Amino acid sequence: MSNAIPKIVILGAxxxxxxxxxxxxxxxxxxxxxxxxxxxxxxxxxxxxLHMPAAGTDHPENAKVxxxxxxxxxxIKFIKSxxxxxxxxxxxxxxxxETLHYDxxxxxxxxxxxxxxxxxxxxxxxxxxxxxxxxxxxxxxxYQFAKYKNDETQKDRITFVVGGAGFTGIEFVGExxxxxxxxCERFNVxxxxxxxxxxxxAPTALPGFDPELVEYGMExxxxxxxxxxxxxxxxxxxxxxxxxxxxxxxxxxxIVWTGGIRGNHMLEEAGIEVMRGRVxxxxxxxxxxxxxxxxxxxxxxxxxxxxxxxxxxxxxxMQQGVNCASNIISTIGNHSLTTFKPEIKGTVASLGKGEAxxxxxxxxxxxxxxxxxxxxxxxxxxxxxxxVPLVVKxxxxxx
Amino acid sequence: MSNAIPKIVILGAxxxxxxxxxxxxxxxxxxxxxxxxxxxxxxxxxxxxLHMPAAGTDHPENAKVxxxxxxxxxxIKFIKSxxxxxxxxxxxxxxxxETLHYDxxxxxxxxxxxxxxxxxxxxxxxxxxxxxxxxxxxxxxxYQFAKYKNDETQKDRITFVVGGAGFTGIEFVGExxxxxxxxCERFNVxxxxxxxxxxxxAPTALPGFDPELVEYGMExxxxxxxxxxxxxxxxxxxxxxxxxxxxxxxxxxxIVWTGGIRGNHMLEEAGIEVMRGRVxxxxxxxxxxxxxxxxxxxxxxxxxxxxxxxxxxxxxxMQQGVNCASNIISTIGNHSLTTFKPEIKGTVASLGKGEAxxxxxxxxxxxxxxxxxxxxxxxxxxxxxxxVPLVVKxxxxxx
Numbered sequence: 001m002s003n004a005i006p007k008i009v010i011l012g013a014x015x016x017x018x019x020x021x022x023x024x025x026x027x028x029x030x031x032x033x034x035x036x037x038x039x040x041x042x043x044x045x046x047x048x049x050l051h052m053p054a055a056g057t058d059h060p061e062n063a064k065v066x067x068x069x070x071x072x073x074x075x076i077k078f079i080k081s082x083x084x085x086x087x088x089x090x091x092x093x094x095x096x097x098e099t100l101h102y103d104x105x106x107x108x109x110x111x112x113x114x115x116x117x118x119x120x121x122x123x124x125x126x127x128x129x130x131x132x133x134x135x136x137x138x139x140x141x142x143y144q145f146a147k148y149k150n151d152e153t154q155k156d157r158i159t160f161v162v163g164g165a166g167f168t169g170i171e172f173v174g175e176x177x178x179x180x181x182x183x184c185e186r187f188n189v190x191x192x193x194x195x196x197x198x199x200x201x202a203p204t205a206l207p208g209f210d211p212e213l214v215e216y217g218m219e220x221x222x223x224x225x226x227x228x229x230x231x232x233x234x235x236x237x238x239x240x241x242x243x244x245x246x247x248x249x250x251x252x253x254x255i256v257w258t259g260g261i262r263g264n265h266m267l268e269e270a271g272i273e274v275m276r277g278r279v280x281x282x283x284x285x286x287x288x289x290x291x292x293x294x295x296x297x298x299x300x301x302x303x304x305x306x307x308x309x310x311x312x313x314x315x316x317x318m319q320q321g322v323n324c325a326s327n328i329i330s331t332i333g334n335h336s337l338t339t340f341k342p343e344i345k346g347t348v349a350s351l352g353k354g355e356a357x358x359x360x361x362x363x364x365x366x367x368x369x370x371x372x373x374x375x376x377x378x379x380x381x382x383x384x385x386x387x388v389p390l391v392v393k394x395x396x397x398x399x
Numbered sequence: 400m401s402n403a404i405p406k407i408v409i410l411g412a413x414x415x416x417x418x419x420x421x422x423x424x425x426x427x428x429x430x431x432x433x434x435x436x437x438x439x440x441x442x443x444x445x446x447x448x449l450h451m452p453a454a455g456t457d458h459p460e461n462a463k464v465x466x467x468x469x470x471x472x473x474x475i476k477f478i479k480s481x482x483x484x485x486x487x488x489x490x491x492x493x494x495x496x497e498t499l500h501y502d503x504x505x506x507x508x509x510x511x512x513x514x515x516x517x518x519x520x521x522x523x524x525x526x527x528x529x530x531x532x533x534x535x536x537x538x539x540x541x542y543q544f545a546k547y548k549n550d551e552t553q554k555d556r557i558t559f560v561v562g563g564a565g566f567t568g569i570e571f572v573g574e575x576x577x578x579x580x581x582x583c584e585r586f587n588v589x590x591x592x593x594x595x596x597x598x599x600x601a602p603t604a605l606p607g608f609d610p611e612l613v614e615y616g617m618e619x620x621x622x623x624x625x626x627x628x629x630x631x632x633x634x635x636x637x638x639x640x641x642x643x644x645x646x647x648x649x650x651x652x653x654i655v656w657t658g659g660i661r662g663n664h665m666l667e668e669a670g671i672e673v674m675r676g677r678v679x680x681x682x683x684x685x686x687x688x689x690x691x692x693x694x695x696x697x698x699x700x701x702x703x704x705x706x707x708x709x710x711x712x713x714x715x716x717m718q719q720g721v722n723c724a725s726n727i728i729s730t731i732g733n734h735s736l737t738t739f740k741p742e743i744k745g746t747v748a749s750l751g752k753g754e755a756x757x758x759x760x761x762x763x764x765x766x767x768x769x770x771x772x773x774x775x776x777x778x779x780x781x782x783x784x785x786x787v788p789l790v791v792k793x794x795x796x797x798x
């Protein structure tokens with residue numbers, strides 16, 4: 001490293017990247033480092049809310065937070081750009097119109113959908129990934145209703161298949177089931193004609209979650225009209241439907257895939273060793289062999305005490321952001337680093353309006369109380385990144 | 400005709416059919432005739448408003464009027480059904496699930512788009528025809544914005560071609576130009592990237608209308624961003640664009656055809672002589688050779704003093720409904736019939752919010768005063784079919 005002040009580049013302003021930036025901004029002294037944050041959009045989005053604008057039950061603006069409102073641009077340089085590639089040897093990042101040099105790199109870009117090689121899934125299914133992708137889902141759904149009303153033989157226009165009954169899948173079908181009555185009324189469609197299928201290859205919905213709560217959650221969703229196909233794999237995804245299980249076909253023009261996340265392709269392309277695109281980081285969240293590169297969020301592969309990988313969640317990403325910022329500062333100051341250990345405070349899955357299931361601490365919650373807890377968690381996040389003003393602006397209090 | 404009371408069947412609850420039904424209901428005495436009104440939907444729609452929900456500048460509900468709210472079902476039997484065919488010999492109408500017998504038939508079904516054999520137009524263009532078809536246009540437009548934001552190389556997603564600069568075409572581009580800023584903001588699209596073309600084969604927009612007003616109207620629309628291609632024919636309509644003039648291609652995913660109306664195919668299929676699907680009716684609006692069949696609205700071909708056909712307008716359709724009802728009653732009562740002669744009170748074309756052009760009596764109107772006159776005409780129609788309550792419910796007073 002030269003005598004110049006070290007350059008820290010953070011890629012991605014998701015949960016992990018934003019928390020890293022905010023902690024660096026707070027803890028770095030003047031002239032201790034030059035911090036640059038790169039993001040494709042000039043807004044951060046609250047990924048855990050995206051299932052709502054995707055179904056059209058909430059305005060997409062409520063899932064967007066302007067980056068300039070939550071970082072101090074006097075301390076952190078923000079660049080709106082797409083990241084194209086990383087050169088680990090040259091310590092360079094290729095952006096749209098410029099090349100950045102880094103001394104420390106924080107890789108916090110989002111992962112990519114894992115389609116497990118299911119034919120046609122990548123081409124034909126929608127993914128809940130970004131503001132733009134959920135706007136597309138929402139508009140697509142409304143367009144299907146309008147199409148159906150111009151040719152009521154096309155039942156596939158009002159049949160919806162959600163692939164995957166993990167957190168995103170379950171939360172999305174809950175919202176979708178809540179939205180359909182409004183669409184039926186708007187387009188004058190008989191609600192009995194509309195079908196929602198939730199297809200999951202694992203032997204249960206929400207694998208790994210408390211079975212009693214899973215059962216409760218499925219009951220809530222069934223009562224809203226969701227038909228589950230659990231333990232049934234999607235064999236193929238076509239433009240007009242899916243083939244599931246033993247060659248059963250569901251004709252549907254809307255297939256939303258929520259079945260999994262893998263790491264960002266750029267890491268492997270940079271010559272870094274990955275497993276399903278994710279990097280098995282060291283205890284300080286660094287890439288083995290590249291101690292100046294921290295990988296956090298979707299792309300960091302870390303294991304629990306039973307040797308099972310943690311799923312990529314907002315909760316862990318935020319904790320990684322804090323740890324990563326602190327470890328970079330320690331590295332610069334030649335202090336000892338802090339081991340990263342996720343602390344799972346709780347997990348709540350929304351099931352649509354007024355319904356949720358969750359575990360907070362050791363307490364199981366369901367129904368209204370779980371839904372209230374979900375709002376508390378959401379508002380707490382807004383408070384962390386934007387203080388009271390952001391809670392007031394985007395917080396959820398009712399319903 | 401038997402001694403039983405005569406059966407009058409009205410097909411279609413558009414301007415012409417509704418006015419016929421209402422006049423019969425008012426003027427027929429008890430047991431003088433049995434009147435049945437058949438319509439595909441249980442609502443009447445205000446066709447002259449459809450350009451607004453098509454562009455998304457007004458809610459489609461505002462263009463809908465429940466038929467049960469404007470006819471007296473004690474006096475008129477309403478059947479919600481599609482009409483499949485007419486047998487002139489047997490005096491029968493085939494509906495979805497029943498066959499109706501008539502002594503007098505009023506054919507008031509809507510016309511069909513006239514695409515002049517332009518290849519691909521019928522398959523690939525949208526038409527402003529019904530509540531369902533305009534909902535489709537509106538949802539399609541929004542979907543294109545969402546698609547564009549997921550791949551900004553696809554400029555054809557935000558390029559809009561309106562074929563035809565007659566009344567419907569001009570009124571639709573006016574609304575579309577008004578709508579786009581909102582869509583650009585919602586989807587975060589630069590308005591400079593969005594294009595609206597209005598293509599007209601005739602040497603002028605609004606052929607036959609006052610040239611000074613046409614010039615004013617085009618200026619208003621150009622200032623809103625509309626690009627006119629006047630005297631330029633559409634040679635072909637494809638899924639992703641149009642070929643116009645001398646082989647110029649405009650890449651666009653949204654093509655709305657407003658270029659013309661022809662008669663309903665069922666008339667020709669019934670063995671009635673037609674010109675472009677329309678029937679050259681006699682002076683009492685009857686089909687020559689079938690004096691118990693009245694054709695009114697889109698399908699009635701009548702000529703002005705210079706021997707040119709009148710365009711099918713709401714104004715004339717309404718007058719035909721009144722005349723037709725009166726002539727049926729006269730026929731039943733063996734009184735002499737009344738010759739139909741359209742009385743053109745005025746014509747106003749809207750150019751979007753707060754702007755219009757028109758001629759009322761001999762007076763030319765433009766700008767705000769014309770826009771107010773448009774509202775007066777619209778509200779007057781609501782008053783005619785539904786009295787004060789309908790004006791209060793669906794009337795337009797502001798903006």
